[in-house]
Amino acid sequence: MSTEAQGLPIIDRFALAPSTLRALVRRSEVWLAVLGCVAGMCAGVLVVWMSLITQWLHEVLFGISSSQRLSAVDSLPTSWFMFMPTLGGLLLVAVTSVHRRYRTGSPVDPIEANALRGGKMSFVDSAYIAVQTMISNGFGASVGLEAGYTQIGASAASKLGEAFRLRRNDLRILVGCGAAGAIGAAFNAPLAGAFYAFELIIGTYTLASLAPIGLASICGVVTAQLLLPPGHMVEMATSLASSVDLGRTAIVNLVVLGLISAGAGIVIMRGVTGVESLFKASRIPSWLRPALGGLAIGGLAMLTPRILASGHGAITIILQDNLPELQAILFLLVLKAIAAAISLGSGFRGGLFFASLFLGALLGKAYTALLVLIAPELAPDPQIAAVIAMTGLAVAIVGGPLTMTLLALEMTNNLPLTIGVLCTAVVSSLTVRRTFGYSFATWRFHLRGEAIRSALDIGWMFDLTVRRLMRHDVRTVPDSMPVAQFRQEFPLGSTQRVVAVDGEGRYSGIVLVADAHSETLAGADEASAAAKPIASILRYKDAALLPWMNIKEAAQRFDETESEALAVIDGNTTRKVVGLLTEAHTLRRYTEELEKARRNLAGDT
Structure with a gap:
């Protein structure tokens, strides 16, 4: 077993593709496009499977023939058929209760996954969504299957990408491939499938995503045409002989x-x-x-x-x-x-x-x-x-x-x-x-309560927390320390600031070394100033950062306090100092991530 797989859970070790294949996909856009084709074909198969199951449910539950569509019949044969959606609702509740018993958290859809989670989705949760959708539609509820199509197709693509350990942006593209294949297969419309992924699942169009998305949509359509009987294809085509007069x-x-x-x-x-x-x-x-x-x-x-x-x-x-x-x-x-x-x-x-x-x-x-x-x-x-x-x-x-x-x-x-x-x-x-x-x-x-307006990737902002950015090696001093002693321990040029704590180790504020070495403090003479405790010259007593704040929240806090650095405390109750973060480092990392996001949007390599 390779060294890189030894630290993984057993279930994930077998999910990994061979290292040679992973290296090929990570190095070359061509192989990412090949992986997109595979994702599109998987989505096409899943769409066919869901379509046939729901049509079979319509035939069994409502007594229609295999050549009929449920919404095309003129009337229901008997009044008993009106209770089928009710039975579907009860079955849906049973399936939901079983899922909640064994799974925690809410399923993530492709838009949310690409916006917040870098394209990572749970296939088990997505299969649950697909089953719920088939029950709802199959028992006659007035809902479409497209949400289930894109959910299961995008999730299969996500798992495929995770098996190849794709980078964040490549995994997001592959999720779009799964959704493109699903919509293309559902409507026999490869162009619509591809732009569904661009506009709704990825949130932008780039040259880097064109090949995998386009090929995935085409593969999804071809797969559905090969597997789905003609009578079950979604046919909405109209023969418009007249043109539109744009007068x-x-x-x-x-x-x-x-x-x-x-x-x-x-x-x-x-x-x-x-x-x-x-x-x-x-x-x-x-x-x-x-x-x-x-x-x-x-x-x-x-x-x-x-x-x-x-x-x-x-x-x-x-x-x-x-x-x-x-x-x-x-x-x-x-x-x-x-x-x-x-x-x-x-x-x-x-x-x-x-x-x-x-x-x-x-x-x-x-x-x-x-x-x-x-x-x-x-x-x-x-x-x-x-x-x-x-x-x-x-x-x-x-x-x-x-x-x-x-x-x-x-x-x-x-x-x-x-x-x-x-x-x-x-x-x-x-x-x-x-x-x-x-x-x-x-x-x-x-x-x-989610701040999502599109599938554009803002998840990096939530992943980049104060805990990941802060310095952990922070020296603290008691706020009762005299200024004279502080001057001896921290001469000018040794550091810029020091964090002060009270007798119980709770955050009190920040001492600027330049303030402690000024000639007079608050109008007092040099002798009396040196005898004062540093508590008298503390700054930012009520301003601190929390480890779980994201980088945007940290930048906003720096703007509000007009500080160049803030202490990081472990909570509002204990107020123990766990680190220090400077505004310069925060803005540098923020700029780097924004530039990376800009390159991804522009399709730069």
Whole structure:
């Protein structure tokens, strides 16, 4: 056994790749791209596996055929099927209780992992999220599978990267590879998968990440096509024969659709958290909430099964050329939004990716139907409006304007339409950023108290703590020591500052050697000044650092106290001195890390 593996736990020793392979991947971008391909293929396999299991659950639980989609059926055969989401809620609670019994802490999603943890994820916790998502969707809850796809795909890639001991930035890229392969495989859209990773999982685009991310997305798509039967592929493609006229009326429609999509996205995101707050305020036991939410979803499904699951079958129907009545469109739009809010707010696991596409298509059709009634000459093509609003609402909720624009391009193969989609996506994204400030994922982080606005790496800042930066060899003196004795022990030039403690060893303040050697102290003559204790000349008595502070908090404390150095104490109660940290060293390390982060963003090697 190699020396480097001897100190590792047994489970990790077997997880390590051979040292020769690890060296190749760490040295060459080409081999990192190869590893990205492997991550993309793994994600594709996992997506196929999850898709087939949930479709099988739909067939068994709701009595549909293998060629049908749950949300495409016209009605449920019997009223007993309305209780399936309730059973799913109870099963979800059972799975959750088993997980909490053996695992501690909350699972980390790819965005949080890349922002705070350098790309490190738990595969066991991610598999648990995937199982929760399959139960939720499989039993009819109005949630999509995409959150589970990206979770398990990114986690598999993370574990692959840890086996090769990748550097922090390379591991973050590989997590993006797993997510890109998953989204590419789910939608048969390699461009959308790649930019999903760039915009949402990594937080930036660099030349260094282009090859592994792009290849991972392509490998995910190819793997899914080889393994998934044609009848189970996600098909949303539309045959748009007409082009988008970018005249004055069309531009107005694009902007209005962008603003409406942004407003609807904010309402839906707040609606989910509102339902969650209502459940908490109702004092209903947490184990009962998914069952009650499932019962409400089952009741809505008796009105229309279109609201069940993610809506793959229903969106295919909605994107057809025909224009339903405005009342029917609004009815389905409201019911689907309510069902999605109840599903997530009551505790079902899933995401709003596909729900936002479905709701956006309904929103576009509703917009066209309304204009047909009040100003027919201004009404856009209903199919074009559906695709444009679908993208606008997805951008508002999920984020990623380029991701959704490229998804529309790969769905429709219509480049002129993509130009209009991009216009609406920009308006929607800008409006949400200025008025709300969050996507659905970052909004949930905000509610949990996490300061995450994107997947940009800020974890280094939290990892770089005062404990790691401080000097441990700190000499202390009692604050009762006379100034004369202090001058003898610390002549000018020996050091700049000394930490003083009281009789019980608690921090008292800092003595500047130059202050102790000044001719007079507070107007006293030399003899009386030398007889005074150093407690009379202490500085920064109430200012100190704590070991667990991060480097940003330390820099802020230096600014507040206007000090060049501060003592580090072990807590506010004991106040024992454990180290000393200077502002110069803090700012130097802060600058070095910022420069490293800048090089990573720029793709410099």
